[in-house]
Amino acid sequence: MVVADTDILIWILRQDQALVERFKNTLLETNGHVFITPVQVAEIYSGMRPKEKVKVETFIDALNILDIDKRMGKLAGEFLHHYGKSHSVTMADALVGAAAKVNVFKLWTMNKKHYPMFERGEFYE
Numbered sequence: 767m768v769v770a771d772t773d774i775l776i777w778i779l780r781q782d783q784a785l786v787e788r789f790k791n792t793l794l795e796t797n798g799h800v801f802i803t804p805v806q807v808a809e810i811y812s813g814m815r816p817k818e819k820v821k822v823e824t825f826i827d828a829l830n831i832l833d834i835d836k837r838m839g840k841l842a843g844e845f846l847h848h849y850g851k852s853h854s855v856t857m858a859d860a861l862v863g864a865a866a867k868v869n870v871f872k873l874w875t876m877n878k879k880h881y882p883m884f885e886r887g888e889f890y891e
Contacts, residue, residue, distance in 0.1 A: 767799040768792060768890045769832065769866040771875035772809040772858075775802065779810075779818070779825060792874070792890070800874075801830045803865045805858045838864040845883050853882045 770789075777785045792800055807826055814822050842860035849855040855863075859880045866873040872890035873881060881889075 767801065767869070767871040768796055768874050769801050769803070769862065769869075769871045770806070770829075771862060771873065771877065772806045773876045774874050775806060775810055775825075776813075777876075779822060799830065801832045801865075801869075801871065802826075803832050803834055803862055805834070805861045805865075807831070809858060832865045832869060834861055834865060835868075838868050841867060849882050853879070855880065855882065 774785065774789075778789050789800070810822060810826065838861065841864035842857070845855055845860040845863055846857065850860075863873065863881050863883055865871075866888070867883070872888060873884060874890035875881065878884070878889060
């Protein structure tokens with residue numbers, strides 16, 4: 767199972783052909799188990815243009831959502847404590863990372879430097 771980071775979603779929405787194909791293959795490989803969190807929803811909506819609303823909503827509505835809970839919040843806080851200043855980890859990245867870690871899902875991102883709390887094998891390649 768995979769958690770897709772916001773950067774992946776943005777490039778899919780921009781119709782980057784390589785990522786669109788990779789996304790389709792990922793859906794097949796995981797039997798449709800590609801997830802996002804409310805954080806990615808907020809990040810996508812924050813940069814959405816009015817003319818993109820229908821396309822974005824259709825895409826977001828088709829994805830599985832992992833709700834953020836207390837365990838994820840605690841772990842995100844630990845990530846911020848350990849990596850916030852030294853690695854500029856943001857609240858958003860800490861929450862997304864915590865959601866993936868708590869659920870033992872791989873994280874699919876093009877910004878691995880935002881996730882110093884992840885080992886190489888914890889990323890979706």
